[in-house]
Amino acid sequence: MKSVKAVRFGYKPTQETRELLSTFRMMVNHAINIALEEKIKGRLRLRDRIYKEFNERYSAVTCYPYSVAEVAWSIVKKHRRWHRKPVAEGLMLKMDSASYSLNYGILSLPNRKGQRLLIPLKYGDWQRSFLMDASLKRGSVTMTEFTIVIAFSREAKEIEPVRKIGYDLNHKSVVGSDGTRIVLSKVARLHTEYGVRRSEFYERHSNDRRLKQKFSGSRRERERIKQTLNVISKQVVEKALRNREAIVLERLKGIRKAHMKGNGMGRGSRRRANLWPFRLLQQQISNKAAWAGVQVEFVDPRNTSKECSRCHYINKKLKVTERSWLCPECGCQLDRDLNAAVNIERRGKIPCLPMVQAGARGMDEAVKGNEAMTAPILLAEAPKLGNSGRSR
Numbered sequence: 001m002k003s004v005k006a007v008r009f010g011y012k013p014t015q016e017t018r019e020l021l022s023t024f025r026m027m028v029n030h031a032i033n034i035a036l037e038e039k040i041k042g043r044l045r046l047r048d049r050i051y052k053e054f055n056e057r058y059s060a061v062t063c064y065p066y067s068v069a070e071v072a073w074s075i076v077k078k079h080r081r082w083h084r085k086p087v088a089e090g091l092m093l094k095m096d097s098a099s100y101s102l103n104y105g106i107l108s109l110p111n112r113k114g115q116r117l118l119i120p121l122k123y124g125d126w127q128r129s130f131l132m133d134a135s136l137k138r139g140s141v142t143m144t145e146f147t148i149v150i151a152f153s154r155e156a157k158e159i160e161p162v163r164k165i166g167y168d169l170n171h172k173s174v175v176g177s178d179g180t181r182i183v184l185s186k187v188a189r190l191h192t193e194y195g196v197r198r199s200e201f202y203e204r205h206s207n208d209r210r211l212k213q214k215f216s217g218s219r220r221e222r223e224r225i226k227q228t229l230n231v232i233s234k235q236v237v238e239k240a241l242r243n244r245e246a247i248v249l250e251r252l253k254g255i256r257k258a259h260m261k262g263n264g265m266g267r268g269s270r271r272r273a274n275l276w277p278f279r280l281l282q283q284q285i286s287n288k289a290a291w292a293g294v295q296v297e298f299v300d301p302r303n304t305s306k307e308c309s310r311c312h313y314i315n316k317k318l319k320v321t322e323r324s325w326l327c328p329e330c331g332c333q334l335d336r337d338l339n340a341a342v343n344i345e346r347r348g349k350i351p352c353l354p355m356v357q358a359g360a361r362g363m364d365e366a367v368k369g370n371e372a373m374t375a376p377i378l379l380a381e382a383p384k385l386g387n388s389g390r391s392r
């Protein structure tokens with residue numbers, strides 16, 4: 001199983017790096033225009049078309065037209081959906097692994113013919129571990145005004161799990177079917193609420209460039225939320241690695257039924273955007289898991305919190321506000337999130353090694369998990385994972 005990790009480095013921008021970046025942007029925009037004017041279909045055709053001309057015109061080394069075509073084509077493709085004239089706005093440069101070299105923390109990029117630009121990377125211990133690890137393969141380099149991202153890849157050996165753990169992700173906590181509970185603090189919830197409002201704004205005005213620019217100052221905030229989610233996803237994956245667990249999550253897809261009219265929630269909370277922190281968390285969990293060789297499965301999210309994890313009765317009338325599950329059919333009582341997590345786990349189909357009982361875990365164990373929740377892990381900096389009440 002090949003797994004890729006993008007590692008971010010800092011660097012000191014110089015006149016030369018800025019020039020290189022703006023030349024690259026100029027080339028990308030030039031390539032975009034050619035693609036549109038000549039109705040070129042496909043990245044490779046675009047590359048063949050610009051290759052010779054660009055090498056002469058920009059006195060660029062051969063590798064540039066390749067990446068220019070790649071970046072330009074991805075912009076053209078994206079904008080076809082947006083019905084707006086495509087243009088590369090930000091300063092960005094991409095280079096494949098064959099074109100650059102990296103030794104002793106110094107990145108060497110081809111600049112003009114016969115010249116190379118040497119850029120010392122800034123890094124901490126975490127980034128250093130990637131530079132030092134000879135077993136990792138280096139992929140593309142993406143350079144922006146202040147950062148350089150290098151893709152590292154490895155062949156991760158998939159771990160055969162001895163059990164599955166389902167996780168219910170909601171706006172207050174992350175609850176595992178084994179009773180693991182990561183509680184998100186109030187302070188942090190507020191921060192995300194802000195982030196969510198903002199992301200709703202983005203969705204609504206994604207075509208308005210002026211407004212978008214005005215509101216793009218939230219980078220720090222989003223970065224903060226990302227970091228908090230990073231802590232959570234790390235905990236989930238490290239636990240899985242330690243205990244040889246497979247992770248089962250709900251498949252989040254577009255607008256869910258629960259977010260539609262008539263569920264007692266406001267209009268704002270039904271927006272598709274309110275899934276974004278969940279999506280990010282899912283992404284982080286699956287990325288980290290893939291890197292570690294931990295298996296992740298996404299299952300059908302329908303009725304996971306309305307179904308009884310013991311008798312499978314479905315209580316359609318369950319309200320968002322009810323925090324505990326009381327089954328009208330078999331009378332079983334359980335924390336709402338834990339009930340959902342057990343349902344999620346059950347829907348998982350990843351085969352587990354038979355030595356430990358997985359899958360068919362009964363109520364006893366679930367209730368035991370419930371007790372474990374009296375001592376939850378509290379993440380002081382953890383944000384709320386959505387706005388007012390994610391339900392299903």
Ligand SMILES: [Zn+2]
Nearest residue numbers: 308311327330
């Ligand atoms: Zn029941």
